[in-house]
Amino acid sequence: MNQISQIFSIFKNKNYLVESIINYFQTIPSLHRSIILVGGITLFWFLEGILPLFKFTYKKWQHAIPNFVFTLTTVLINFSLAFLLLETADWVRDNNFGIINWLPEMPLWAYVLIGVLLLDFFGAYLAHFVEHKVKPLWMIHLVHHTDHNVDTTTANRHHPIESMIRFGFTLFGVFIVGTPIAIVFLYQSLSLIATQFTHANIRLPKKVDKLISYVLVSPDMHKVHHHYVLPYTDSNYGNIFSVWDRLFGTFMSLDREKIIYGVDTFPDEVKNSNVKDLMLQPFHKYRKPTTVQSSE
Secondary structure, three states, rough: OHHHHHHHHHHHHHHHHHHHHHHHHHOOHHHHHHHHHHHHHHHHHHHHHEEEEOOOOHHHHHHHHHHHHHHHHHHHHHHHHHHHHHHHHHHHHHHOHHHHHHOOOHHHHHHHHHHHHHHHHHHHHHHHHHHOOOOHHHHHHHHHOOOOOOOHHHHHHOOHHHHHHHHHHHHHHHHHHOHHHHHHHHHHHHHHHHHHHHHEEEEOOOOHHHHHHOOOOOHHHHHHEEOOEOHHHHOEEEHHHHHHHHHHHHOOOOHHHOOOOOOOOOOOOOOOEEEEEEEHHOOOOOOOOOOOOOOO
């Protein structure tokens, strides 16, 4: 009987913890979301100094300036359009619409996990995949890939047009999945930390990185995506969970020592570090990329 009581106690505490998290994200203040953004960058910036993957010769603050500009535009766009997420989340709740609302009754933790997992598919994986396959969208997404020194500040280096496109995919995800706003804000916070982590210029033990990559996107896994030539650029689209790349056959591996950042068709590092040139980059004529033989 004591063992059974302990089991019930564990499940009760788990549900209480999940409920507390959901209640917090239901009304998370904008200040707290800003703290998550700044705190994440600060943490991984610090770790980059201790456990660097590559010993860049760049001036870190100078490199960060254009990336911070695009981070700011991304934040402004997401905050200004957040009311659409609220209205959509309220509508799917009131109309019992969406995938997770049609599933059988389940524990709260499973409901939250499935919600975050599916939002990660629609808001991150699918958006990212489409941006690589549709030429005009690739030219917009190119701004993110033309960073020659990928670090944690690269995480939100998105052209304002891309920020709006990605918001649209997230909004579509909220509608199709049927997630309440608490799960939406939880997903966005996890997504933010995940992308800062995977872009960070940090070196984890290879076995640890590989172990992480079986469930979550790891730093080494995502760095392959930033290799400067195909087919590696068109791989590892995931943001939080690695399951989507493994499920849809877009997972690839490459020894991290062989990775070269940037894009072969836009090799000018000076222009790729200038905000004005980066703002105009999506309007260049499409350039056909080089494809090399995969080592897999």
